[in-house]
Amino acid sequence: MGQLESKTAVITGGSSGIGLATARRFLDEGARVFVTGRRQAELDAAVAALGDGATGIRGDVSSLDDLDRLFVTVRREAGSLDILFANAGGGSGLVTIDDITVDMYEKVFGANVRGTLFTVQKALPLMAEGGSIVITGSTSTSRGNAGFGVYSASKAAVRQLTRVWAAELASRGIRVNTVMPGPTDTPGMRGIAKGDPVRERALLAGMAAKIPLARIGSPAEVANAVLFLASDQASFMTGAEVFVDGGDAQVLL
């Protein structure tokens, strides 16, 4: 029997990268999975690849109307929710303080902070005791890294919200934890190179060189940790952060 048999999960940003790998893992463990993303074609392709048990609902997490539509659909089709993986988000490339724009700031904080906050708020009415929420943080919060200002600040905000929500939801029997991926080989991460293959190779090699385990991670490796946090295996964990980063945030090279 799978670890998530008869559970219903919502995975925001489930059409690519870490979210898609997690959807695959959850399905393997018997869950019913709702995945979201803004681009319909990518969402359709992901749902087709995931197969039975997966439903796609298009939406932008920074839109409250889209979030309402998502959870109305989940309520109608599944009745309740056991697991929320609030994962949608990303950065805006490497931009240092002189070049940050309001638009960039609004976009990154809109998806990563506002999007995560209201995703959780709007999921809660569907969650009962035993529910599990996993949030995607980032090791970029561990140190100052040039060009990552807006992105890492948004992830630090999300990490702190997780602690607060763990406190607020403990009495309702709902656990909230953060998965902290290090550099992970996803379309989103490769996107930093903006389609330039030389830049992409340099980016991947440069990141791998700074990791104690000497490589970047795979989305499936992050998905394994999300499964653990989402499942009853982590029944005594809340407010915690689990690093999946090849030692990046904890070990000096």
Ligand SMILES: NC(=O)c1ccc[n+]([C@@H]2O[C@H](COP(=O)([O-])OP(=O)(O)OC[C@H]3O[C@@H](n4cnc5c(N)ncnc54)[C@H](OP(=O)(O)O)[C@@H]3O)[C@@H](O)[C@H]2O)c1
């Ligand atoms: N890859 C890494 O190295 C790494 C490291 C640490 C943390 N993370 C975090 O991991 C999460 C997943 O990133 P990834 O690397 O797997 O990137 P990815 O391959 O680009 O996947 C991102 C997913 O989120 C969706 N998404 C992005 N913005 C959204 C929005 N506003 N509303 C709804 N869906 C949205 C994307 O679909 P659409 O574009 O179609 O909306 C896609 O499904 C992000 O929160 C990222 O910050 C990644």
